[in-house]
Amino acid sequence: xxxxxxxxxxxxxxxxxxxxxILNIAASVDGKYDWVIVDGNCEHDPMVKIDSYLSTGEFxxxxxxxxxxxxxxxxxxxSKTIKQKYPDTKMIWGGYFPSNQPNAVLYSGYVDxxxxxxxxxxxxxxxxxxxxNEPYEFIRNLIYKATDGxxxxxxxxxxxxxxxxxxxxxxxxxTFYPITKFLGKTYLGEKTMAYHSSIGCPFTCxxxxxxxxxxxxxxxxxxxxxxxxxxxxxxxxGADAIEFHDNNFFVSEKRAVEFARLxxxxxxxxxxxxxxxxxxKFKDSSLAAIRxxxxxxxxxxxxxxxxxxxxQMDKGGTQTGDQIIEFAERLKKxxxxxxYSFVLGTPAPTQEQVQSQIDFEIDFIxxxxxxxxxxxxxxxxxxxxPTEGSELFKQVIKSGFRFPETLEDWISPTWxxxxxxxxxxxxxxxxxMIDKIRNFETVLNGVYPTVTDIRLNMLKRMAxxxxxxxxxxxxxxxxxxxxxxxxxxxxxxQPEIQGF
Numbered sequence: 001x002x003x004x005x006x007x008x009x010x011x012x013x014x015x016x017x018x019x020x021x022i023l024n025i026a027a028s029v030d031g032k033y034d035w036v037i038v039d040g041n042c043e044h045d046p047m048v049k050i051d052s053y054l055s056t057g058e059f060x061x062x063x064x065x066x067x068x069x070x071x072x073x074x075x076x077x078x079s080k081t082i083k084q085k086y087p088d089t090k091m092i093w094g095g096y097f098p099s100n101q102p103n104a105v106l107y108s109g110y111v112d113x114x115x116x117x118x119x120x121x122x123x124x125x126x127x128x129x130x131x132x133n134e135p136y137e138f139i140r141n142l143i144y145k146a147t148d149g150x151x152x153x154x155x156x157x158x159x160x161x162x163x164x165x166x167x168x169x170x171x172x173x174x175t176f177y178p179i180t181k182f183l184g185k186t187y188l189g190e191k192t193m194a195y196h197s198s199i200g201c202p203f204t205c206x207x208x209x210x211x212x213x214x215x216x217x218x219x220x221x222x223x224x225x226x227x228x229x230x231x232x233x234x235x236x237x238g239a240d241a242i243e244f245h246d247n248n249f250f251v252s253e254k255r256a257v258e259f260a261r262l263x264x265x266x267x268x269x270x271x272x273x274x275x276x277x278x279x280x281k282f283k284d285s286s287l288a289a290i291r292x293x294x295x296x297x298x299x300x301x302x303x304x305x306x307x308x309x310x311x312q313m314d315k316g317g318t319q320t321g322d323q324i325i326e327f328a329e330r331l332k333k334x335x336x337x338x339x340y341s342f343v344l345g346t347p348a349p350t351q352e353q354v355q356s357q358i359d360f361e362i363d364f365i366x367x368x369x370x371x372x373x374x375x376x377x378x379x380x381x382x383x384x385x386p387t388e389g390s391e392l393f394k395q396v397i398k399s400g401f402r403f404p405e406t407l408e409d410w411i412s413p414t415w416x417x418x419x420x421x422x423x424x425x426x427x428x429x430x431x432x433m434i435d436k437i438r439n440f441e442t443v444l445n446g447v448y449p450t451v452t453d454i455r456l457n458m459l460k461r462m463a464x465x466x467x468x469x470x471x472x473x474x475x476x477x478x479x480x481x482x483x484x485x486x487x488x489x490x491x492x493x494q495p496e497i498q499g500f
Contacts, residue, residue, distance in 0.1 A: 001057065003036070003053075003058045003060065003061070004061045004062075005038065005050065005053050005059045006022045007046070007063065007075075009040045009074035010070060015041065017184065018182045018193060019037065020168070021095065027120075027165065027166045027168050027169055029123065033061075033124075033127060036176065037177075040074050047081065050082065054085075066094070073411045079091055080108075083110035091111045092123070094115035094123070098111070098114040100212055101410075102114050103151055103405070104407050104409075106143070106145045106151055113126060116154075116156070116213070117156065118141060119141065159219040161219065167229075168229070170236075179233070183237060186243070187296075188270065192242070193234075194245055196246055198246045198247075198248070200247065201218055202217070203248075203275070204390075206391070207303070207384075212386060220252065220255060222255070241270060242268060242270040242271070243270070247273065248273055248274065256286070264289075264293040267294065271295070273298070275317060276300045276302060276319050280323060296337060297338075297339055297452075298331075298337070300339065302324045302368075304342065304343065304364075305321035306357065309346055309357065314390055328368050328371055332374070338372065343381075344357075344380070345358060345381045346382045347395045355433060358436060362436075369444075373448065376451065377444060379437065379440075381437055384426065386403070399426070399428055401425070435478075439478060439480055442477075442480045443480050446465065446469075446471075446472070446483040447465055447472045449461050449492070460490055467483055468480070468483050
């Protein structure tokens with residue numbers, strides 16, 4: 001009666017990746033409590049599999065990992081259905097969404113607890129307390145609703161030494177779903193594995209959902225232990241490429257270079273995320289070693305070429321617009337593709353200023369492309385994140401913006417688009433501004449189709465580029481229907497939504 005069911009809601013159609021976050025929770029209770037995993041990405045109807053477990057009467061605890069966006073819909077529907085049918089089941093959510101929106105989650109009536117950040121200690125401690133009918137208010141990293149209806153947040157736990165955590169139970173996961181199913185064909189390789197080598201980030205960007213959870217903290221596994229895990233999956237299941245899903249893989253130059261040295265003989269290709277102002281300080285020899293080890297592309301949060309906007313976003317560090325362009329040019333000699341994300345549409349006192357900022361970023365992106373045409377550009381529209389105390393969030397609240405108060409509102413079509421940073425629902429952005437951002441993105445992707453879309457052959461790339469180039473050179477972005485039609489017919493892949 002105390003088994004644990006762990007659920008990874010669907011995050012994308014026809015895309016399977018090792019469910020690292022929920023597997024981390026499985027590792028925390030492995031050997032102490034019986035557990036199973038249901039992966040919504042691998043199930044046509046995960047509720048059938050879930051019900052087959054719960055109907056045995058052996059499962060008392062149900063753990064979800066819930067990211068904003070696509071996972072949220074399946075998580076809400078599943079939680080509500082399960083709580084109605086199995087009311088004694090204890091529902092525990094973890095992930096960025098519940099940590100950032102605890103009121104909507106806990107007042108829903110069908111979620112009992114939230115793990116606020118890493119659950120390596122909090123989750124097993126909570127299960128122990130519930131099993132023994134003991135108090136849980138002193139368990140760190142916990143959010144719950146008290147008997148008087150008040151939302152209680154317990155103290156944050158220091159980040160744990162990642163090397164001392166139990167190993168992820170890949171072999172047991174393989175008994176539920178073949179690991180080979182999670183090794184997808186991508187731009188990087190035929191069998192691409194997903195891996196987390198660190199948690200958190202040492203910066204406090206006020207537009208980032210990680211900041212309220214980790215509060216400028218970062219902890220990483222050693223390069224040797226990362227290599228050991230990757231090597232195990234490569235040797236046993238044939239992985240030939242790696243997506244590092246760390247929020248910031250390249251915090252430590254020494255660690256990155258050491259991993260590059262270890263992984264080089266394995267002939268694997270890989271990708272990770274970084275900050276421009278951090279990696280711009282790396283030695284040429286370090287960048288060369290990273291590329292020689294198989295790193296083909298690195299994602300950077302450029303965010304804005306406007307120094308005043310970078311300050312408004314509390315980007316921190318030393319990043320500037322000039323540095324963004326200089327670093328894109330520098331990476332050319334190492335044959336590393338920089339993947340730059342930009343956030344357009346931050347708040348300003350007047351609509352004229354908002355429009356001016358958008359126009360500036362469009363021109364700046366074109367300058368980046370001019371110095372290094374291989375630079376991948378990912379465009380987001382600014383979507384508020386509840387970073388309490390930040391000046392940017394104060395501006396957001398002052399403008400009249402409000403988050404939904406119920407979970408049902410969060411899964412309305414408009415708010416689902418918000419979570420994908422496509423429809424911000426912010427008062428300072430007009431429909432014309434949003435159209436301009438989206439239309440520029442369409443034209444840009446026509447002239448420079450992403451290299452990560454492996455289905456787009458050379459002939460298609462040439463055709464769409466021919467159609468889009470005239471618009472791009474003339475800055476004619478309105479009504480790019482001919483480009484949209486080709487992208488729709490050829491099912492153009494957008495990295496900011498679908499990844500590789």
